[in-house]
Structures are given as C-alpha cells and as structure tokens.
Amino acid sequence: MAQGPTITTIAARAGVSIASVSRVLNGLPTREETVRKVMAAADELGYVPNAVARSLKSNRTYQVAFAMADIGNPTYVAMVREIQPVLKAAGYRLVLHSTDGDVDDELDVLRRLGERYVDGLIISPLRGVAQRHLDLLTSAPAPVVVIGSVPEGTPVDNVRADSRAGVRLALEHLHGLGRRRIGLLNGPLDTVPGAARATAYTDALASLGLPYDPNLVEVGDFYRAEGALAARRLLERARPDALLCANDLIALGALDVLREERLRVPEDVALVGMDDTELATAAWPTLTSVGLGSAERGRRAAELLLDRLNDGAAAPRIVTVEPTLAVRASTEGAP
Amino acid sequence: MAQGPTITTIAARAGVSIASVSRVLNGLPTREETVRKVMAAADELGYVPNAVARSLKSNRTYQVAFAMADIGNPTYVAMVREIQPVLKAAGYRLVLHSTDGDVDDELDVLRRLGERYVDGLIISPLRGVAQRHLDLLTSAPAPVVVIGSVPEGTPVDNVRADSRAGVRLALEHLHGLGRRRIGLLNGPLDTVPGAARATAYTDALASLGLPYDPNLVEVGDFYRAEGALAARRLLERARPDALLCANDLIALGALDVLREERLRVPEDVALVGMDDTELATAAWPTLTSVGLGSAERGRRAAELLLDRLNDGAAAPRIVTVEPTLAVRASTEGAP
DNA sequence: CTCACTCCCGTAAACGTTTACGGGAGTCGC
DNA sequence: GCGACTCCCGTAAACGTTTACGGGAGTGAG
Numbered sequence: 001m002a003q004g005p006t007i008t009t010i011a012a013r014a015g016v017s018i019a020s021v022s023r024v025l026n027g028l029p030t031r032e033e034t035v036r037k038v039m040a041a042a043d044e045l046g047y048v049p050n051a052v053a054r055s056l057k058s059n060r061t062y063q064v065a066f067a068m069a070d071i072g073n074p075t076y077v078a079m080v081r082e083i084q085p086v087l088k089a090a091g092y093r094l095v096l097h098s099t100d101g102d103v104d105d106e107l108d109v110l111r112r113l114g115e116r117y118v119d120g121l122i123i124s125p126l127r128g129v130a131q132r133h134l135d136l137l138t139s140a141p142a143p144v145v146v147i148g149s150v151p152e153g154t155p156v157d158n159v160r161a162d163s164r165a166g167v168r169l170a171l172e173h174l175h176g177l178g179r180r181r182i183g184l185l186n187g188p189l190d191t192v193p194g195a196a197r198a199t200a201y202t203d204a205l206a207s208l209g210l211p212y213d214p215n216l217v218e219v220g221d222f223y224r225a226e227g228a229l230a231a232r233r234l235l236e237r238a239r240p241d242a243l244l245c246a247n248d249l250i251a252l253g254a255l256d257v258l259r260e261e262r263l264r265v266p267e268d269v270a271l272v273g274m275d276d277t278e279l280a281t282a283a284w285p286t287l288t289s290v291g292l293g294s295a296e297r298g299r300r301a302a303e304l305l306l307d308r309l310n311d312g313a314a315a316p317r318i319v320t321v322e323p324t325l326a327v328r329a330s331t332e333g334a335p
Numbered sequence: 336m337a338q339g340p341t342i343t344t345i346a347a348r349a350g351v352s353i354a355s356v357s358r359v360l361n362g363l364p365t366r367e368e369t370v371r372k373v374m375a376a377a378d379e380l381g382y383v384p385n386a387v388a389r390s391l392k393s394n395r396t397y398q399v400a401f402a403m404a405d406i407g408n409p410t411y412v413a414m415v416r417e418i419q420p421v422l423k424a425a426g427y428r429l430v431l432h433s434t435d436g437d438v439d440d441e442l443d444v445l446r447r448l449g450e451r452y453v454d455g456l457i458i459s460p461l462r463g464v465a466q467r468h469l470d471l472l473t474s475a476p477a478p479v480v481v482i483g484s485v486p487e488g489t490p491v492d493n494v495r496a497d498s499r500a501g502v503r504l505a506l507e508h509l510h511g512l513g514r515r516r517i518g519l520l521n522g523p524l525d526t527v528p529g530a531a532r533a534t535a536y537t538d539a540l541a542s543l544g545l546p547y548d549p550n551l552v553e554v555g556d557f558y559r560a561e562g563a564l565a566a567r568r569l570l571e572r573a574r575p576d577a578l579l580c581a582n583d584l585i586a587l588g589a590l591d592v593l594r595e596e597r598l599r600v601p602e603d604v605a606l607v608g609m610d611d612t613e614l615a616t617a618a619w620p621t622l623t624s625v626g627l628g629s630a631e632r633g634r635r636a637a638e639l640l641l642d643r644l645n646d647g648a649a650a651p652r653i654v655t656v657e658p659t660l661a662v663r664a665s666t667e668g669a670p
Numbered sequence: 671c672t673c674a675c676t677c678c679c680g681t682a683a684a685c686g687t688t689t690a691c692g693g694g695a696g697t698c699g700c
Numbered sequence: 701g702c703g704a705c706t707c708c709c710g711t712a713a714a715c716g717t718t719t720a721c722g723g724g725a726g727t728g729a730g
Contacts, residue, residue, distance in 0.1 A: 004476055007716070018680090019682095029678090052396065052715090052716080052717090053391055055387045056391050056715090063452075071416050072413075085433070094432075095430050096429045111383070252617055278614070282587055283619065352709065353688095358688095361688080363689095369709080384686085388685070388686030390715095391685090391716070394715080
C-alpha cells in the first residue's frame with residue numbers, strides 16, 4: 001500500500017529531468033545512454049505510470065460504461081460478454097452500471113458523464129428513451145450508443161433488435177404447424193420490449209389472416225413466477241393451441257403451469273420463448289425460442305462506440321440486428 | 336461533446352477565486368452571498384466536477400475492480416449481481432475484468448493496480464493463487480479481496496466457499512436415499528473448484544464407509560458439452576446409481592446423456608449439480624443442487640473490501656460461506 | 671574563428687481539483 | 701487610537717503526467 005514511484009523518483013535516481021523520463025517511457029527519440037539509465041531506474045523501482053494523472057492531461061480515461069437494467073438477466077449477460085472483449089482488445093476498461101430499470105438511475109448515469117470518468121457510454125434503457133433522456137442525450141459530453149430504439153432524428157448511434165420480425169418468425173412457424181389459436185404472454189406494456197411485442201403480435205396475426213382475440217393475450221412481467229401467473233390467468237378463460245412468450249423466463253413459467261394442467265407440450269400447446277438464452281436448452285422439452293441477437297447487439301454497440309471514439313464526427317448510425325428462430329422440441333416434438 | 340465548464344469558468348462568472356468556488360461546492364463555511372453567486376453560476380453553466388482531477392488530488396478514484404474468469408458463468412453473474420449494489424450504495428463504481436481463466440491475465444490485472452485506476456480489487460482466480468500471484472498480492476498497492484482459497488498466511492482478505500462441506504452434504508443426501516455407487520463428474524483438477532471437489536469426494540466417501548472406485552470418477556470441463564462427454568465415458572465402463580456433478584452445466588450434460596441411454600432420473604440414476612443456479616430449476620426433472628453461496632460470497636467480498644478501504648489496517652479476515660443443499664426432483668422424484 | 675545547424679535535454683506550464691497560508695477588513699475592548 | 705481577534709477570501713502550491721520552448725554543446729563549412 002506504499003506510495004509508488006513517480007517519474008520524479010525515477011528522474012532523481014537516473015540523474016535526469018522528468019521530461020526525459022517521460023520521453024523515454026513514451027518512446028520519443030532520446031539518446032541511447034539516457035534511455036538506458038531511465039529504463040534501469042524504472043525497472044529497479046518497479047514503476048507503473050499513474051493512469052489518473054495521465055487521464056487528466058490527455059483527457060482520455062480509456063474507460064467505457066455499460067448501463068443496463070439488471071446484470072442477472074441473460075440478455076444483458078450476453079451483451080456484456082461480447083462488449084467486454086471488444087473493448088479490452090482496444091485497450092478500454094468496462095465500467096458496469098445496473099439501473100434496475102429505474103429511469104432516474106438511467107438519467108443519473110447520463111448526467112454523470114459530465115464527470116468524465118469514462119470516454120463513452122453504451123446504454124440500454126428498459127423503458128425507452130423518454131423526453132427526459134433526450135436533452136441529456138443530445139448534449140452528452142461523451143459519445144453514447146443506445147441499445148434499443150430512439151426517437152427519429154436523435155443524434156446518437158443506435159443498435160436495435162427487430163422485435164417485429166422476431167414475432168412474425170414465431171407466428172409464421174406456429175401457423176405453419178397448423179396452430180390457429182396463438183396466445184401471447186407479454187411483459188409490461190410500458191417497457192420497450194413489451195410494447196414492441198404487443199404491436200408486432202397484432203400485426204403478425206393480421207398478416208396471417210388470424211383474428212385478434214383479447215382473451216388470448218395476457219400481460220405480466222418478465223420473470224418466471226409472473227409468467228406462470230399470467231399463463232394461469234390465460235388458461236382459465238381460453239384454450240390456446242400455442243403460446244408465444246415475451247422471453248424465455250416467462251416461457252419457463254408457462255411450462256410449469258402447462259405441466260400442472262396436464263397439457264402436453266407441444267401436442268396440446270406449442271410453446272415459444274424469446275431471447276434464445278441457455279435456459280431454452282436447459283428446459284425440457286427444450287424450448288423453441290426467437291433469438292433477438294443480444295450478443296450481436298452488444299458487439300455491434302461496442303464497435304460503434306469505438307468508431308465514434310476514434311474518428312468522432314461521422315453521422316449517427318443505426319444498426320438493426322436480424323432475429324433468428326431456434327426451433328426445438330416445444331413446437332416440433334422431437335427433443 | 337463541448338468542453339464543459341471548470342471551476343475556473345465559474346470563478347470568472349461569479350467574480351470570485353477558484354478557491355472560493357471549491358469551498359462553496361464542498362460545503363466549507365463561506366459567506367452567504369458568495370455561496371449564492373457561486374451556486375448561481377454553477378447552475379447556469381451546468382457545472383459537473385471532473386472526477387479525474389479530483390482523483391488525482393485525493394488519491395481516490397471511487398472505483399473498484401472485479402476480476403473473474405467468465406461473465407457468462409452463472410456463478411460469477413450471481414457475484415456481480417450482489418457486488419454491484421453494495422459498491423453503489425457506498426459511492427463506488429464497478430470495473431469488470433474477464434480473464435478467461437488465463438493466469439497471465441490475472442497477473443496483469445494485479446500488476447495494473449499500480450496504475451491506480453481503482454481503489455481496490457476483488458479477484459477470483461480460477462486456478463488458485465499460485466506462487467506467481469503471491470508477490471504481487473502481498474505488495475499490491477491497493478487492497479485486494481480474494482474469492483477462493485489463499486495460502487496460509489497470505490496477508491489479504493479472503494472469502495471462500497466450503498466445497499468440502501458441500502460435497503459431503505450431497506453425498507450424505509444420496510447415501511440416505513440408499514445410493515451406494517455414487518459417481519463424480521468433475522472439472523479440471525488444476526482449477527480450484529476441481530481440486531477441491533476431488534478431495535472432498537474421496538473424503539466424504541470414506542466417512543460414509545463407501546469404497547473409492549476410480550471407474551466412477553471422470554474429469555471433463557465445467558461446460559455442458561464436456562459434461563456430456565464425461566458422462567458418456569463414465570457410463571461406458573460403470574453403472575452408478577447416482578452422479579454428483581461439479582456444477583450445474585455438467586449436470587445438464589449428464590442429463591442429456593442419461594436421457595439418451597434411457598436411464599430414468601432419479602429412479603435409475605440420481606443426479607446432483609453444484610452452484611444451484613437458475614439452470615437447476617429450468618431443467619426437467621428439476622435438479623437437486625449444492626449451493627455454494629456465490630451471491631453471498633460476492634456480497635461478503637464487497638463488504639470486506641469496503642471495510643478495508645475505510646479503516647485500512649485491520650488484520651486480514653477470512654470468511655467462509657456455508658453450503659446449502661436444494662433438494663429437487665432429480666434425487667427425490669416429485670418435481 | 672564564427673555562424674548555422676543539429677541533437678539532447680531541462681525548465682516550466684498545463685490539465686482541474688483541493689487546501690495551506692496569509693492578508694485585508696471589520697469589530698471589540700482598553 | 702491601537703492591538704488582538706475573527707471572518708472571508710485570494711494566491712499559490714500540489715497531485716503525476718505530457719509537451720512547448722529554448723538553451724547548451726557539438727559539428728561542419730566558410
């Protein structure tokens with residue numbers, strides 16, 4: 001815990017000025033002998049440059065923040081897992097913020113960008129970019145990349161999933177299997193994913209020529225227990241032959257209830273999850289699930305941010321990641 | 336992206352010196368009118384103090400690093416999830432490092448502590464604290480808390496799981512159910528968890544009066560596919576009536592293989608996982624699993640570090656977290 | 671010998687804070 | 701009317717770097 005050596009210490013020991021020390025350590029042209037003396041002194045003292053002082057001078061912290069709702073959610077884990085190596089390879093550290101989906105927390109993170117403890121930010125606002133975000137976003141003192149949608153014309157880089165296409169994939173798959181009474185177990189409608197899945201669901205039904213039946217739709221939350229409750233409520237008043245769940249946790253909850261009710265999956269009810277997490281393959285029967293590309297979204301966001309940090313003033317970019325459908329036993333029978 | 340205002344800007348606008356600005360902003364006693372002028376100027380300019388400059392002066396970054404092998408691993412996710420709020424409540428940020436279990440990466444993290452970009456470090460070395468860690472650990476320029484074991488007498492705070500007790504819990508449970516040919520599907524023996532589980536297994540067998548049969552032990556890696564391979568190898572040469580798996584992923588792999596072989600769980604083979612992750616309840620049958628308290632270990636580690644950051648020179652503490660056994664369908668039949 | 675030029679390197683300023691120190695103005699008591 | 705004391709506040713140094721600037725020493729040409 002002792003105070004480490006500084007360039008001043010090295011300068012004294014090597015008998016040169018601190019400017020020379022700095023030059024040597026940064027590889028600027030210097031006389032051979034000076035280089036040797038400085039290097040020797042630095043080695044003997046075990047010198048490590050102070051990142052804080054360097055940051056103050058250079059205005060670069062080589063840190064990037066990632067703010068998301070909950071690091072326990074597999075979607076965000078997948079993102080972090082991809083973001084981290086990209087940043088690391090470019091010499092950046094990752095600062096993690098969990099906001100619990102609290103809008104004030106999110107705003108706080110944006111406001112704190114002014115402290116300049118990071119060079120940039122990747123943020124995934126659970127309840128979307130509200131008016132309150134907008135001013136902070138457009139005037140942010142550091143580059144920001146938003147994962148999720150952003151109002152038209154907001155000047156930030158943006159990576160989005162295509163919920164609509166994902167829901168359509170699922171419904172077409174179920175329709176192709178002959179299912180006609182396809183229910184939806186959704187999360188809260190005031191969240192970005194919840195709202196997106198709701199409208200995508202009605203649209204996809206329409207384009208398949210299926211009627212919209214409100215009895216087949218139930219709203220809960222993005223967790224297993226809430227998913228189970230929602231499933232129970234829905235089953236009490238309707239007989240779906242398929243259920244689309246807004247994420248894999250909800251699907252697990254639904255699976256619990258279906259099992260209790262002695263409804264066979266997929267014979268009686270076909271089940272589709274979303275996000276295609278490892279829970280989908282842990283479940284039994286394994287879960288057909290719509291992958292919304294969390295990993296890829298994370299990676300792309302990190303790349304966008306690094307680009308922005310390097311060149312700076314290009315036009316904001318919007319990247320849309322295509323969904324994929326992983327077909328498994330919960331719709332097609334064979335594990 | 337404009338350069339933000341500094342205390343100099345504020346001082347100019349308020350017509351006072353930078354010292355007064357600093358005093359006001361830090362709540363030091365100041366004349367009423369000065370306070371008003373400074374506050375007004377700061378508000379109008381939207382001033383946010385520069386964290387880097389502050390750190391340089393105060394020698395405090397209010398950042399803490401957590402280094403672990405892989406953020407995809409549910410064990411570490413559980414830790415991060417607990418560490419984050421503890422740190423946040425105390426005003427610290429979390430810097431995340433994934434080392435991929437690479438010892439050189441771990442050493443690098445330790446070495447970089449000299450850059451003083453964090454005030455402290457929580458590290459969970461996958462392959463244990465080797466001699467090479469020791470010098471760096473004892474001479475670390477910032478407090479370090481190790482999650483996992485540490486050689487006797489190493490002067491660092493330390494939080495450990497009780498693998499031995501966990502394995503004993505599992506074996507006693509299986510023994511109580513009448514199982515006598517209890518196999519072990521382990522991870523690599525040169526990792527801390529792998530080694531601990533191996534010796535704990537032989538010890539527990541001995542204390543139960545069961546013979547040790549090398550045919551019932553197989554080593555793979557801590558992933559599902561490797562777990563499946565190991566299970567297959569073991570089943571080719573032995574007929575266990577129970578399998579203890581070194582983590583839940585391995586157990587899932589084993590479950591896949593048992594299903595293929597048409598062996599019933601738990602009737603033919605009882606199955607126990609470790610770490611008690613959410614995968615255990617996602618699986619079917621649900622998995623009995625030994626919880627090693629990842630969440631609690633994370634929380635305790637964060638608390639130890641904060642204590643150390645506050646008072647400093649107390650004697651190093653060792654905290655051991657007790658294991659728990661979550662009994663589920665894979666050993667007791669009813670889901 | 672002097673001038674021009676090159677090559678190194680040291681002095682000092684700067685990044686944005688915090689804080690020790692001392693000075694000026696005011697009050698009070700004698 | 702002056703010393704002692706208090707209350708504010710400004711000047712300047714410091715944290716550990718990077719870097720602009722300029723000076724000294726050496727070389728070569730004229």
